Amino acid sequence: MPAIPELEAIxxxxxxxxxxxxxxxxxxxxxxxxxxxxxxxxxxxxLAHYFKSKNDLFKAAFKAFFDRIFHRSQETMxxxxxPMGQLLSFDWLYNLDDPDLNIGYxxxxxxxxxxxxDEDYRRIFHDWIDNWVVLLEGxxxxxxxxxxxxxxxxxxxARTISAIYQGTATRWYLDPESHTTDWALTSFRQxxxxxxxxxxxxx
Amino acid sequence: MPAIPELEAIxxxxxxxxxxxxxxxxxxxxxxxxxxxxxxxxxxxxLAHYFKSKNDLFKAAFKAFFDRIFHRSQETMxxxxxPMGQLLSFDWLYNLDDPDLNIGYxxxxxxxxxxxxDEDYRRIFHDWIDNWVVLLEGxxxxxxxxxxxxxxxxxxxARTISAIYQGTATRWYLDPESHTTDWALTSFRQxxxxxxxxxxxxx
DNA sequence: GTAAACCGACTGTCTGGTCGGTTTTTCATA
DNA sequence: TATGAAAAACCGACCAGACAGTCGGTTTAC
Numbered sequence: 001m002p003a004i005p006e007l008e009a010i011x012x013x014x015x016x017x018x019x020x021x022x023x024x025x026x027x028x029x030x031x032x033x034x035x036x037x038x039x040x041x042x043x044x045x046x047l048a049h050y051f052k053s054k055n056d057l058f059k060a061a062f063k064a065f066f067d068r069i070f071h072r073s074q075e076t077m078x079x080x081x082x083p084m085g086q087l088l089s090f091d092w093l094y095n096l097d098d099p100d101l102n103i104g105y106x107x108x109x110x111x112x113x114x115x116x117x118d119e120d121y122r123r124i125f126h127d128w129i130d131n132w133v134v135l136l137e138g139x140x141x142x143x144x145x146x147x148x149x150x151x152x153x154x155x156x157x158a159r160t161i162s163a164i165y166q167g168t169a170t171r172w173y174l175d176p177e178s179h180t181t182d183w184a185l186t187s188f189r190q191x192x193x194x195x196x197x198x199x200x201x202x203x
Numbered sequence: 204m205p206a207i208p209e210l211e212a213i214x215x216x217x218x219x220x221x222x223x224x225x226x227x228x229x230x231x232x233x234x235x236x237x238x239x240x241x242x243x244x245x246x247x248x249x250l251a252h253y254f255k256s257k258n259d260l261f262k263a264a265f266k267a268f269f270d271r272i273f274h275r276s277q278e279t280m281x282x283x284x285x286p287m288g289q290l291l292s293f294d295w296l297y298n299l300d301d302p303d304l305n306i307g308y309x310x311x312x313x314x315x316x317x318x319x320x321d322e323d324y325r326r327i328f329h330d331w332i333d334n335w336v337v338l339l340e341g342x343x344x345x346x347x348x349x350x351x352x353x354x355x356x357x358x359x360x361a362r363t364i365s366a367i368y369q370g371t372a373t374r375w376y377l378d379p380e381s382h383t384t385d386w387a388l389t390s391f392r393q394x395x396x397x398x399x400x401x402x403x404x405x406x
Numbered sequence: 407g408t409a410a411a412c413c414g415a416c417t418g419t420c421t422g423g424t425c426g427g428t429t430t431t432t433c434a435t436a
Numbered sequence: 437t438a439t440g441a442a443a444a445a446c447c448g449a450c451c452a453g454a455c456a457g458t459c460g461g462t463t464t465a466c
Contacts, residue, residue, distance in 0.1 A: 034421080042447090045447050045448065052423095109315045117309065159382060160371070164367055195397040251412095
């Protein structure tokens with residue numbers, strides 16, 4: 001019987017947080033279980049009590065993080081009312097003062113490189129994308145319902161918009177010397193506005 | 204004295220090719236020197252004669268591949284004359300029958316995840332991007348000179364276009380069930396055409 | 407003969423997972 | 437409330453496999 005009912009949840013998030021920090025700082029390939037143990041303040045055996053294997057832990061960590069970041073972007077988007085404004089509401093992606101992002105970008109790159117060879121990570125990537133798409137699709141449908149937009153395929157367009165965000169963000173994060181924040185902000189706005197122009201009812 | 208003058212070059216490309224195939228198939232983190240030795244038909248000592256360390260070999264392999272793919276895209280683009288056509292000439296990126304791409308995508312994801320933690324790989328990524336940008340910039344400058352385009356910043360716009368390609372391609376490759384080739388082709392065209400519309404002289 | 411090219415057994419290190427043991431908590435019972 | 441058995445939580449030494457790099461020796465080319 002459990003000591004404290006919430007203990008398992010507490011320990012698990014403690015371990016997952018430690019794993020995320022360590023993976024983001026060093027890359028998944030350079031992280032050992034000992035590293036995570038130290039970061040989590042637990043012993044090897046203690047950690048094994050909660051996660052069967054390194055693989056299990058890593059997958060759980062990635063899933064947990066992308067869930068968190070999704071909920072956050074959902075909130076940010078819902079703070080905006082105008083559908084077009086919602087589509088453009090992800091400029092917080094380009095703010096490195098945000099601690100989530102310093103974890104999020106390395107993690108995303110790790111997931112992508114893993115997804116190229118591992119079905120489970122492909123699934124994690126897929127789910128993450130789908131979350132974004134559902135959000136953007138919501139804004140597009142709202143715009144259609146309000147009569148701001150016309151004739152667009154919400155899902156396909158949502159995927160395109162999200163791909164534009166990702167493409168711009170990748171460059172901005174990995175090669176900041178050549179891709180300033182100004183460039184990133186201007187780029188995604190111009191690209192998304194250009195993409196949406198044919199679908200606007202009031203030009 | 205060298206046995207055959209060209210031997211070193213032959214062996215090196217032989218090893219690099221083997222490394223690229225193996226890395227692309229398994230991911231850089233899952234490749235051992237023995238794997239590459241087998242793929243290259245050389246022994247450990249033989250391989251060591253040409254590359255000091257795993258690190259050296261991997262970096263050389265990545266560089267070699269991105270060089271190759273750059274020359275190829277250069278040729279493809281120069282086969283098109285119209286500047287706007289040149290900007291849209293990278294649809295071969297969305298053809299998985301192409302053996303280069305089955306190597307290229309996994310490699311690109313590996314480089315990005317490595318670049319997040321290693322300066323040398325950041326440089327490789329940077330150089331690769333720059334090659335693309337120079338190509339696209341050329342097309343944009345040509346369009347300006349010919350009077351097809353106006354008022355655009357060639358470098359910034361080239362970077363945006365290249366980011367659109369990359370964002371779309373990433374989705375298409377890693378999550379093909381939700382991102383069909385049709386979607387990819389339509390997406391990048393719509394996004395790039397939308398981006399370019401304000402800069403066109405003849406609408 | 408000599409140097410480059412190549413071989414493959416060996417070594418030292420790293421690391422994930424295991425496992426016997428210890429501490430802590432719970433709870434039934436007196 | 438005291439007690440003690442049982443379960444959960446946790447520890448860390450240990451093991452076995454994997455792997456990069458080395459090195460003495462062999463083959464090949466000139």
